[in-house]
Amino acid sequence: MAPRVLISDALSPAAVQIFKDQGVETDFQPNLGKDKDKLAEIIGNYDGLAIRSNTKVTAKLLEKATRLKVIGRAGIGVDNVDIPAATGRGIIVMNTPFGNSITTAEHAIAMMFAIAREIPAADASTQAGKWEKNRFMGVEITAKVLGIIGCGNIGSIVASRANGLRMRVIAFDPFLTPERARELGVEKVELDDLLARADFITLHTPLTPQTKGIMSAENLAKTKKGVRIINCARGELVDENAMRAALESGQVAGGAFDVFSEEPAVKNPLFGLPNVVCTPHLGASTTEAQENVALQVAEQMSDYLMRGAISNALNFPSITADEAPKLTPFVALAEKLGSFAGQLTESEIRKVTIIYEGAVAELKTKALTAAAIAGFLRPILSDVNVVSAPVVAKERGIVIDEITRAAEGDYESLITFSVTTDKQERAVAGTVFQDGKPRILSIKGIKVDAEFAPSMIYVTNEDKPGFIGRFAGLLGDAKVNIATFALGRDAPGGSAIALVQVDGDVPPSAIDKIQTLPGVKQAKALRF
Secondary structure, three states: OOOEEEEOOOOOHHHHHHHHHOOOEEEEOOOHHHOHHHHHHHHHHOOEEEEOOOOOEOHHHHHHOOOOOEEEEOOOOOOOEOHHHHHHOOOEEEOOOOOOHHHHHHHHHHHHHHHHOOHHHHHHHHHOOOOOOOOOOOOOOOOOEEEEEOOOHHHHHHHHHHHHOOOEEEEEOOOOOHHHHHHHOOEEOOHHHHHHHOOEEEEOOOOOOOOOOOEOHHHHHOOOOOEEEEEOOOHHHEOHHHHHHHHHHOOEEEEEEOOOOOOOOOOOOOOOOOOEEEOOOOOOOOHHHHHHHHHHHHHHHHHHHHHOOOOOEOOOOOOOOOOHHHHHHHHHHHHHHHHHHHHHOOOOEEEEEEEEEEHHHHOOHHHHHHHHHHHHHOOOOOOOOOOHHHHHHHHOOOEEEEEEEOOOOOOOEEEEEEEEEOOOEEEEEEEEOOOOOEEEEEEOOEEEEEEOOOEEEEEEEEOOOOHHHHHHHHHHHOOOEEEEEEEEEOOOOOEEEEEEEEEOOOOHHHHHHHHOOOOEEEEEEEEO
């Protein structure tokens, strides 16, 4: 029997035809996504669900989706899909992460021109019958410094266009290597340098704990007076009240915003200012972009339903049904080892090396490497998935070495994730025991045996008496309960490691106090 796909949002006729040409039975009901009760009634009859943003795929809806194998989102954002619930039911969730890149980059450039020459205000004035030729004194783009915060897929396209406009482009992106920067024709800089030098700043970074509010009052005060700022990425990157104050004071000469902290944005601190241009999240709104993502999602879903091929999946690596039972526990291990290293990496990355020893080396290591790199990049690039991670790493010029070899130690299978930065090399190794749970076996060559847990504290310190008591006392004072405590050292009195599983989140103030303990070199709260 041919697989059946329900299209519950507006998709182009060409996308519908792709499904049909591939032998997929297609039910096109573009307004159904707005009627959640009707959708719930019929969802159990379909193998695939193709959506845009109107359809909300909730855990409650998925309970009715007894046949569903794949959800395809035409676009990048999947806020309207409960991915954990879909994963729990074995449903693949796909998106089209690169279909809107050119459109969004072009919108940022258009917004830059709009604020440079005050085009919207000049248009409104002229059409109102005024002729205020002297009021609208703009600035040239040529030879100005454009600062790009986030030089990934979209940011690199903006850089290319800006070079064509004869701008001088500088970029802040922790994952951008000097080699990739030279290839793009940009100068890689630190954030404070960018803020001080840029005439225009455009944001193209994902929203993560590190980037939320990156345009803060503190950082706005560091900018060159008269800077112009463009945000076509995520509204929460900007402290909107601080931005308004900077726009009113003249510290920021102009702002262009396509995204806002709350959307739909019917009111916002940035509204009503004469030196601000706002658009209603139009970054992906071109005929070409909407067509591209629709065609992509139809191709991807058809490939999966007819041939079992998985691409651009957010919740599963590209593996076959036969490989899944053996591979899945090691996917979890690889992702957690990568996440461990990623959460501790704060300087420029030179290279990542992943070593597979023993039985695991016989499995599909590319899927494992994709999972490890996704785990590694996700602390800074939150929307990275196991499919996009290798592409994202390549864009940033990160060298990835994959090594397979026979078992050399006590374990049937061992994965070692090593990252080399401009300051140090850090390696973490682990395995999967018979219970199927991933474990850490060594960190920086120091043996330690610990399960991964949702909330952990990692400490490196000098092996001196009294540390454990002081450390545990600080956690007790902070009302943090210790679940397990794993220790390791390289030699008596040498370097030691503590890896502690705790209940609940760790207050930043507790980490700060641990950092001040005698002999502590590093203290970090980790989440898995």
